[in-house]
Amino acid sequence: MTYTGDVQVGGPADVRELPALTISKLAVGPFDNNAYLVRCNDTGDGVLIDAAAEADRLLALIGDRPISKIITTHQHGDHWQALEQVAAATGATVIAHPLDAAALPVPVDLEVEHGDRITVGAVALEVIHLRGHTPGSIALHHPGHLFTGDSLFPGGVGNTNKDPERFARLFTDVSERVFDRLPDETWVYPGHGKDTTLGAERPSLPEWRERGW
Template structure:
């Protein structure tokens, strides 16, 4: 089946098979968060992006396999409701940016900065620090596939609570660290809702800057 990224709370996960990585997207309630399970096809090692909620459904995605790492994209509570249970059950190591890690319910086993790499088996994910939604928000990039947390969505950047300085910081980071570096075909997977590509959103950048959100 063709991957669309269109998932609903309570509905099935959607799966994308890449040569080196399998991406499984699941929506969990009550805030319609997306969680992404990444599995290295060579080694079977697995990494979860945001243990948002509903640990039982997240555990079911493992299909009896182990979970090696949980990356939390940022400190907001809707992205880590299942973090404590998932780490307790699986023994997974936890990763976050140092500016957001203190707000999490589980101490980070590793903190990462802009440009660092996180391994899942033989695959390396690049850490991209996107400041503004929270001080320590991060995205993860692998070979044209970008997990953006709440920093970039179809239609705009993440919420900066109408703070002009925070908006400018986030917009500038998104433009400089994503749109100016990565090609149009880069597919991004946000923390809520549907996916998109940088090419689909690029024509709207001037509009986003003008409106200020």
């Protein structure tokens, strides 16, 4: 089956097989969040990106193969409702940016900054700090693939609550740290809804800047 990234709450995960990684995308309720299980094909090691909700379904997705880390992309509660339960069940290292770490329901074991790398078995995910949606929002980059949390979606950057300074900060970070350095074919896996690519969104950057959201 061809991966599309179109998933529904209560439905099955969509699975993408890459040369180095396998990515499983699962939609969880009640806020239609996306959670991503990323596994190294060589070692079987896994990380979960955003233990958003429905711990039982996330643990079923993880299955009998262990995960070593849970990465929370930002501090908003809809992205960590299942964090405490999944962390307790798996013993995984809890990871977040220090500016958002204090808002999480469990202690953060590893704080990461812009440019750091998080290992998944034999593979590394690059941390990209995208300020504006929250102070400590992060994206995770594997060549050709970008997990953006709530900082970038099809059709625009994340919500900045109509704050011009926050919007300018997020738009600048997304422009400089994502669009200016990553190619059009980079696939975007957001925190809610459907996936996109940088190439599909790049022509709209001037429109986003003009409208201010």
